[in-house]
Amino acid sequence: xxxxxxxxxxxxxxxxxxxxxxxxxxxxxxxxxxxxxxxxxxxxxxxxxxxxxxxxxxxxxxxxxxxxxxxxxxxxxxxxxxxxxxxxxxxxxxxxxxxxxxxxxxxxxxxxxxxxxxxxxxxxxxxxxxxxxxxxxxxxxxxxxxxxxxxxxxxxxxxxxxxxxxxxxxxxxxxxxxxxxxxxxxxxxxxxxxxxxxxxxxxxxxxxxxxxxxxxxxxxxxxxxxxxxxxxxxxxxxxxxxxxxxxxxxxxxx
Amino acid sequence: xxxxxxxxxxxxxxxxxxxxxxxxxxxxxxxxxxxxxxxxxxxxxxxxxxxxxxxxxxxxxxxxxxxxxxxxxxxxxxxxxxxxxxxxxxxxxxxxxxxxxxxxxxxxx
Numbered sequence: 001x002x003x004x005x006x007x008x009x010x011x012x013x014x015x016x017x018x019x020x021x022x023x024x025x026x027x028x029x030x031x032x033x034x035x036x037x038x039x040x041x042x043x044x045x046x047x048x049x050x051x052x053x054x055x056x057x058x059x060x061x062x063x064x065x066x067x068x069x070x071x072x073x074x075x076x077x078x079x080x081x082x083x084x085x086x087x088x089x090x091x092x093x094x095x096x097x098x099x100x101x102x103x104x105x106x107x108x109x110x111x112x113x114x115x116x117x118x119x120x121x122x123x124x125x126x127x128x129x130x131x132x133x134x135x136x137x138x139x140x141x142x143x144x145x146x147x148x149x150x151x152x153x154x155x156x157x158x159x160x161x162x163x164x165x166x167x168x169x170x171x172x173x174x175x176x177x178x179x180x181x182x183x184x185x186x187x188x189x190x191x192x193x194x195x196x197x198x199x200x201x202x203x204x205x206x207x208x209x210x211x212x213x214x215x216x217x218x219x220x221x222x223x224x225x226x227x228x229x230x231x232x233x234x235x236x237x238x239x240x241x242x243x244x245x246x247x248x249x250x251x252x253x254x
Numbered sequence: 255x256x257x258x259x260x261x262x263x264x265x266x267x268x269x270x271x272x273x274x275x276x277x278x279x280x281x282x283x284x285x286x287x288x289x290x291x292x293x294x295x296x297x298x299x300x301x302x303x304x305x306x307x308x309x310x311x312x313x314x315x316x317x318x319x320x321x322x323x324x325x326x327x328x329x330x331x332x333x334x335x336x337x338x339x340x341x342x343x344x345x346x347x348x349x350x351x352x353x354x355x356x357x358x359x360x361x362x363x
Binding site for chain 1: 255257259260261262263264265266267268270271272274275276277278279280282285287290293294295296297298299300301302303304305306307308309310311312313316318325326329330333334337338341342343344346347348350351354355358359
């Protein structure tokens with residue numbers, strides 16, 4: 001075990017994963033710090049905050065759940081909110097499946113637990129199809145190791161130093177900016193970008209709904225508009241045509 | 255929430271992380287989703303991100319913001335320009351914060 005671990009750490013793709021993830025780890029770290037502070041400020045005890053950071057390990061869901069827990073919402077509301085926000089991981093897991101299928105179920109699920117946003121984006125940009133000769137899993141484990149550290153260390157720091165870390169200058173916005181960059185990196189073609197704009201508008205329009213149900217409305221609206229564009233029906237074709245027209249100067253042809 | 259309630263909530267949140275991230279990894283058999291579901295799901299991840307981000311940028315206390323003197327708007331504008339110039343997530347965060355912090359601290363936006 002220890003020799004295979006050593007072989008893993010020495011694998012060049014492990015180092016590549018660590019290196020490429022460290023490029024964005026400052027953003028993860030700022031976000032982790034903010035989440036740590038937010039948990040304690042919302043009234044969670046330090047042991048519970050530590051439990052949350054080491055088990056839940058999902059920044060956007062935690063940031064959404066924390067204020068609800070602080071406000072005393074019922075547990076199912078907190079769970080429903082986190083579920084909506086984490087829905088994207090369900091989609092990601094379908095994309096991870098071919099890369100992970102050669103492992104037994106237990107290991108597969110451990111790998112799955114580590115699949116956060118940024119290692120998804122880095123991995124899927126780098127590897128187009130599953131192959132077992134280019135160190136894909138080593139790369140994944142390297143980037144996951146780095147993102148885990150970059151998240152957990154500042155998060156613990158934030159929990160312990162919650163009363164000292166100043167937040168009034170907008171540290172928390174680093175998390176939003178990280179998600180923004182992530183979203184831009186995921187924009188693969190005009191149809192998905194257009195669906196994302198629809199989702200953003202729907203999320204604002206439905207914001208008054210309880211329990212962050214605006215997330216569900218937004219995702220449903222985006223999927224509907226996407227299916228409409230894909231479906232080749234009359235309305236969808238017209239939307240698609242206008243999207244194709246709308247960018248006359250040297251953009252990507254999709 | 256009491257300590258016990260919080261504990262149970264956290265355990266449930268952990269289960270949600272595991273279930274969502276491992277959803278299509280559990281079964282050994284190939285899961286065949288209907289074509290329209292597969293196509294539709296293609297749009298969901300980005301939509302979820304947009305649904306988290308957009309309200310964080312243009313709303314406060316559940317209302318659309320009515321002023322352009324809001325540090326977040328300029329921060330996101332700068333971050334967006336940077337991203338489409340250089341395509342780096344780290345730089346996007348740094349540029350956004352470099353615009354946000356002075357506006358918040360010095361201009362009080």
